[in-house]
Amino acid sequence: MAEPMVVVDDLHVVYRVYGSGSDKGTAATALLRMVKRQQRPSIREVHAIRGMSFVAYRGDAVGVIGRNGSGKSTLLRAIAGLLPAEQGMVFTLGHAALLGVNAALLENLTGEKNVILGCLAMGMSPQTVKERYQSIVDFSGVGDFINLAMKTYSTGMGSRLRFAIASAKSQDILLVDEALATGDAEFRVKSHRRIDELRAQAGTVFLVAHNLGEIEETCNKVIWLEKGRIVQAGENVPEIIDAYLAATGGEPRVREPK
Amino acid sequence: MTNRGRLSAPGELTGPDSRSVPGELTGPGSLGGPGGPPDNGGPAGRGSAGAAVLAAEPAEVYLAGDAIPAGELLSDYARRHNLEPASARPPVLKYLRMLWQRRQFITGFATASNMAMYSEARLGQLWQVLTPLLNAGVYFLIFGVLLGINRGVPGYIPFLVTGIFVFNFTQRACITSSTVMRQNLPLIRALPFPRGCLPLGYVVIELQQLLLSFAVLFVIILSYGEPITGYWLLIFPILALQTLFNVGCAFILARWGSGFDDVSQLLPFIIRTWMYASGVIFSIQTTLALIPGKVLYNHPSLAYLLQVNPAAVYITLIRNALLTDQRTSMPGYHQYNALRCAMYGDPAKYHISSAVFSSKVIYFSSYCHPVVSVPALWWYAAGWAVLTAVAGFFFFWWAETRYGRG
Numbered sequence: 100m101a102e103p104m105v106v107v108d109d110l111h112v113v114y115r116v117y118g119s120g121s122d123k124g125t126a127a128t129a130l131l132r133m134v135k136r137q138q139r140p141s142i143r144e145v146h147a148i149r150g151m152s153f154v155a156y157r158g159d160a161v162g163v164i165g166r167n168g169s170g171k172s173t174l175l176r177a178i179a180g181l182l183p184a185e186q187g188m189v190f191t192l193g194h195a196a197l198l199g200v201n202a203a204l205l206e207n208l209t210g211e212k213n214v215i216l217g218c219l220a221m222g223m224s225p226q227t228v229k230e231r232y233q234s235i236v237d238f239s240g241v242g243d244f245i246n247l248a249m250k251t252y253s254t255g256m257g258s259r260l261r262f263a264i265a266s267a268k269s270q271d272i273l274l275v276d277e278a279l280a281t282g283d284a285e286f287r288v289k290s291h292r293r294i295d296e297l298r299a300q301a302g303t304v305f306l307v308a309h310n311l312g313e314i315e316e317t318c319n320k321v322i323w324l325e326k327g328r329i330v331q332a333g334e335n336v337p338e339i340i341d342a343y344l345a346a347t348g349g350e351p352r353v354r355e356p357k
Numbered sequence: 358m359t360n361r362g363r364l365s366a367p368g369e370l371t372g373p374d375s376r377s378v379p380g381e382l383t384g385p386g387s388l389g390g391p392g393g394p395p396d397n398g399g400p401a402g403r404g405s406a407g408a409a410v411l412a413a414e415p416a417e418v419y420l421a422g423d424a425i426p427a428g429e430l431l432s433d434y435a436r437r438h439n440l441e442p443a444s445a446r447p448p449v450l451k452y453l454r455m456l457w458q459r460r461q462f463i464t465g466f467a468t469a470s471n472m473a474m475y476s477e478a479r480l481g482q483l484w485q486v487l488t489p490l491l492n493a494g495v496y497f498l499i500f501g502v503l504l505g506i507n508r509g510v511p512g513y514i515p516f517l518v519t520g521i522f523v524f525n526f527t528q529r530a531c532i533t534s535s536t537v538m539r540q541n542l543p544l545i546r547a548l549p550f551p552r553g554c555l556p557l558g559y560v561v562i563e564l565q566q567l568l569l570s571f572a573v574l575f576v577i578i579l580s581y582g583e584p585i586t587g588y589w590l591l592i593f594p595i596l597a598l599q600t601l602f603n604v605g606c607a608f609i610l611a612r613w614g615s616g617f618d619d620v621s622q623l624l625p626f627i628i629r630t631w632m633y634a635s636g637v638i639f640s641i642q643t644t645l646a647l648i649p650g651k652v653l654y655n656h657p658s659l660a661y662l663l664q665v666n667p668a669a670v671y672i673t674l675i676r677n678a679l680l681t682d683q684r685t686s687m688p689g690y691h692q693y694n695a696l697r698c699a700m701y702g703d704p705a706k707y708h709i710s711s712a713v714f715s716s717k718v719i720y721f722s723s724y725c726h727p728v729v730s731v732p733a734l735w736w737y738a739a740g741w742a743v744l745t746a747v748a749g750f751f752f753f754w755w756a757e758t759r760y761g762r763g
Contacts, residue, residue, distance in 0.1 A: 102438060103435065103438050104440075105440075106434065106438075108435065133619075143710060151419075152419065152431055153416040153418060153420045154418065154420055154425070154434075156425065176442055176546070178548075180442075180443035180444035180445075181545075181546055182444075183759060184444075189442065190432070190435035190443065191441065192439060192440055192441070196549055197546060198547060204543055205469070205470075205524075205541070206543075208469050209477070212469045214464055216547055217462050219459065219462035219465060220459065220548050220550040220554065221463045221549065221550060222455070222458060225461050233724065248473070250475070253397040261547060265548065267549060286440055322419065329417070329419055332419035333419070
């Protein structure tokens with residue numbers, strides 16, 4: 100029987116956004132508020148995930164699709180344990196590692212330092228890091244840039260290196276949030292192979308992508324989100340993608356008959 | 358825990374018919390609920406009003422197939438398969454073990470950050486030495502050359518520079534760690550590791566810088582004719598205790614600063630006040646406490662509070678270890694002598710010329726009663742270090758799962 104790796108139980112996530120009003124919080128007003136124990140007047144709540152439940156099993160690659168702001172990234176962050184739930188809970192077997200598109204890990208440091216420190220932070224021993232260093236760098240394909248500060252990297256190079264680091268340790272659960280979108284064709288092939296490997300090592304992969312072809316090729320299950328809720332989810336990946344495309348007014352995908 | 362709805366085949370709820378009206382697509386639970394929910398201004402905008410009830414209805418369980426026995430709660434199902442809450446805080450001992458296991462990361466992170474700090478300056482790593490040197494130079498210029506006063510303290514310039522360097526260690530550890538969680542958000546969001554590594558790493562960065570600035574300090578005080586004595590060895594236990602204290606401060610400020618920017622905005626003001634209250638520029642042991650008419654002379658309990666504040670404790674102990682003038686003019690160094698103590702406090706009354714005062718009588722503060730004795734200072738040094746480190750650790754650990762949100 101399939102072993103569950105991620106159980107999302109009636110999850111609600113609410114963001115509290117500060118500083119949307121005119122109050123910018125000078126030192127004096129901040130002190131006054133701390134003394135009076137007042138909340139900031141300009142807190143706005145954004146209810147990003149509005150109740151969803153699903154289960155992902157060992158070996159699943161789950162694609163998450165939906166329009167901008169539908170809660171895809173929030174869901175991944177919640178699974179990674181980075182966002183506390185307002186209600187409900189996320190259960191995982193082992194730790195989930197999240198890969199996003201934004202800035203570098205330690206952008207002032209060289210790629211080399213990022214690889215070494217990233218691996219140490221994940222709890223590898225210095226010996227293991229030394230052994231795996233070359234394969235990580237080779238996989239990332241950043242070449243000579245490994246000796247330059249990571250802030251000098253192009254978006255694609257940065258995300259390649261980050262993917263290489265995070266996938267160096269066999270994670271139980273890997274959450275990929277558009278991190279592959281900026282890679283070139285060669286890297287996509289490589290990263291797909293790596294995701295397949297991770298699945299084969301009996302991990303679970305979540306993939307957020309607007310490139311629906313990528314989802315269709317990589318994932319065996321798909322979840323379609325809309326306004327923080329699941330619209331459809333299942334193993335019939337092409338059907339759900341077609342339904343999503345029709346609903347959002349996209350062109351239907353052209354598939355070659357198998 | 359909420360009840361789970363009955364299972365259904367994946368995708369059963371919404372057929373292809375619903376595809377035509379994207380705004381109206383219904384997930385389970387969007388039926389809304391009673392109670393007039395507040396519109397929380399969800400990103401979706403139109404159509405979201407009325408749907409934002411937290412406990413409206415248990416959500417449909419997707420992708421589960423028929424794996425979950427009917428009637429079993431989803432949370433029970435998860436626990437039965439040994440799944441754990443995604444944002445669970447590890448127990449204290451395990452957390453400490455995790456931190457210890459990451460020690461190479463902590464030191465590596467500190468060293469690399471230190472190296473990268475001046476990578477865009479033409480003088481590069483030279484700034485590591487130039488910064489403390491210039492820092493001391495500014496104070497020398499203002500207090501040594503322009504004002505030219507001793508403020509009742511023998512060997513004023515070494516006294517001042519030592520105080521500044523020691524205080525700077527705690528000051529920088531506090532200020533940098535108040536922004537550590539927000540500055541390293543990408544790292545926190547990308548990789549799983551105990552977050553306590555980051556404030557610890559920042560303290561190590563400051564410790565490395567302190568060692569360099571102490572090299573500068575040694576050159577300065579040696580050039581003022583200070584002999585190297587066995588007392589110098591005392592700086593190791595003192596700095597170790599101060600580091601422990603800084604770790605505690607870093608933990609506390611890292612958590613406070615993780616949510617809002619307000620803390621790091623306010624902190625410089627607090628720290629500057631703290632600096633003046635800790636006797637970096639004036640002596641709170643002698644000048645301010647022994648001279649009749651000064652505030653601390655009139656309020657001994659205030660003098661006591663200032664002298665046992667952690668920054669003052671570490672500064673005083675380091676000064677006494679490194680500087681002979683400070684050690685021998687410390688109240689309580691000699692047996693109490695009422696006349697000599699009074700001569701220090703009010704030289705005009707005894708018609709002491711300023712030349713005699715600054716060469717001899719300025720040391721007579723050592724004949725006064727100390728407000729806080731040197732052994733007591735050591736107890737305070739250890740107490741502050743342990744108390745702050747333990748409290749800071751628990752305070753930081755308590756919110757372990759909350760870092761990185763936003």
